[in-house]
Every structure is written in C-alpha cells, then in structure tokens.
Amino acid sequence: MFSKACKYAINAMIYIASLPKGNQRAGLKDIATAINSPEAFTAKILQSLVKDDLLNSVKGPHGGFAICGNPSEIYLAQLVESIDGNILLTGCALGLKKCSEDHPCPVHYKFKAIREHLAGMLLTTSLSDVADRVNTGISFLKH
C-alpha cells in the first residue's frame, strides 16, 4: 500500500504528535527507538518532512523534531503525499496510460470506489485523531 519510508513517516509523526504537552520535541534517537526504525534512514525521512513543512527541527543540545503547526489540521493524506507522492490518484489496478472516465479499463469501476474510500479516509483523518487514540490508551504504537 505504502512504501516503508511512508510507513516510518506516519509512525514518526504519530509518535511526535502523541508526546505530552511541554515536551513536544523529540530527538532522532528517541523517534527511531520508539517506532523501531533504522536511525539513519529515519533521519532522511524526517529531513524530508521538515522540507515539506510538516515538521520543524532544531539542531544542537535539546534539539530535535516537532510537529509544524496544529496536529488537528495535519491529515494523513499530507504525509502520504509528502513521501509517496499522489498514489491516491496514480495508484491503480492496471496502470494503463491512456484511460479515462469514459474510456475506463474493465476494473476501473471496481477500484474507483476503493481508491475513493482510501482517499476519503486519509483526507479526513488528522494526526490528532490518531494521536489521541494513543494517549487515551485505545490504540498502541509500540512494537
């Protein structure tokens, strides 16, 4: 569904978003440990999220990464878009080049519903929606 890089990105963002108030900046090591990801690769992904203004970073002692803006206004779709590009639009069953609504491939009408389902979910699920579930103990992030 998503690349590993994208999964790490989602994991990392959820972890940072679920940090307690007053301590909302996390270092690379903490993040990689928390989400069980390779540290150096995670660094690359976080850098990329910083470039896309989804995270901000501070160097030096007590530095680290923090969510850029309000987690309730950051949607999963933005993370996926940032790392994997718009697979919501491009990811399809047959991958024909010259297809369209009025010249669809035979599985288009079947897959369209699923893609819209997925897109709708990603576009409406915010980081705070998910982070809250971790903080209230409904869901878990640890491996």
Place this chain on the structure above:
Amino acid sequence: MFSKACKYAINAMIYIASLPKGNQRAGLKDIATAINSPEAFTAKILQSLVKDDLLNSVKGPHGGFAICGNPSEIYLAQLVESIDGNILLTGCALGLKKCSEDHPCPVHYKFKAIREHLAGMLLTTSLSDVADRVNTGISFLKH
C-alpha cells in the same frame, strides 16, 4: 497498491479471458503487445501463473497460453495472491510487528475497513466479470 508484475498478470489474464471462443490460446508476443508490457518480463510472469495453475501452456507452433479452468471461477484475488502474495492480509498502514485486534495501532480501525473493502472486491470479482465488460465494449484494455 500492486507490483508491476501483478498488474501485468491481471492485464494478461483479462486479455486471454476476453479472447473469442475457438481461439482462446494466445502466444507471448500477442499478449505482451496487447497489454503493452515487456515481452521477456511478461514471459516470467506467465510462467509463474502456469505453475500456479491459473494458466496452462503449450510449446511449439500454435502453442501459447490459455486460461486454466473456467474464467467465471477465477477471481482477481487469486491472481494477486499468486504474484504479490497475501498483501490483502499483510499490507497495512503502519506495518507493526506485534499488533492484533485487541492491541491495534491507532490507524488500524481506519484501514481495516479499506482492506476489507479491497479484499471483498478482489474475492468476488471474477475474470469473466471483467472480460465480459471488454467484450461488450463497456470497458477497454488497449493502451
């Protein structure tokens, strides 16, 4: 969503399934041309489908590949399973190792619905369902 190999497999199977009665065996070249795929790579994929009893093959002049069994009893899920493995079960949003229904990650409840939607569709859409749409001109396979 799916690997390229899997997309080629689905394309190829639909093409073969939509051949007119009496001429239901297609050669590699025809198939690769019809679905616009690299010939040698397609050969590998077809070989793999033959091993999984989704196609049967005949060597020599007038040989080629034909659907093994009744297209109305072959479901897209079988093709996907054959090439990509059970991503229906494994493909998930965060990819945690130690998660379960009663220890779910924060996006599980969101993704579960989509995965079930996709699985349901693949499990209930047969090759003849799709091939018929090509033959009746409702849908198109050409690039």
Place this chain on the structure above:
DNA sequence: TTAATAAAAGATAATTAAGTCTTAAATAAA
C-alpha cells in the same frame, strides 16, 4: 570561546524489484 550535542547533507552500500538475454526442451508440420 570551547566542547558537546544534534540535525543536515551527501556519498556509499545493500537489498529488492524490474527487466533482458541465452540456452534448453517440447511440439507441430513439412
């Protein structure tokens, strides 16, 4: 101002996926 800390940047390496090429085996028709 120096030392320690932590991210940024870029090079490099490993792994997997995608694709090609060559030779062998099977089949059909001449």
Place this chain on the structure above:
DNA sequence: TTTATTTAAGACTTAATTATCTTTTATTAA
C-alpha cells in the same frame, strides 16, 4: 526425421528502494 516455432529455465543486468556512513553546520551550555 528435420526444421521452425514457441514456452521453460536460469543467468545476468539495470533501476529503484532501503539503509548506512562520514562530514559539515547549527545550537547550547560550560
């Protein structure tokens, strides 16, 4: 039985993704 045809099998190449390593830059605190 010979030749042409076509798939099978396996080695090989290329490209993309995943992952690591090294050096540089920014920041903090002693």
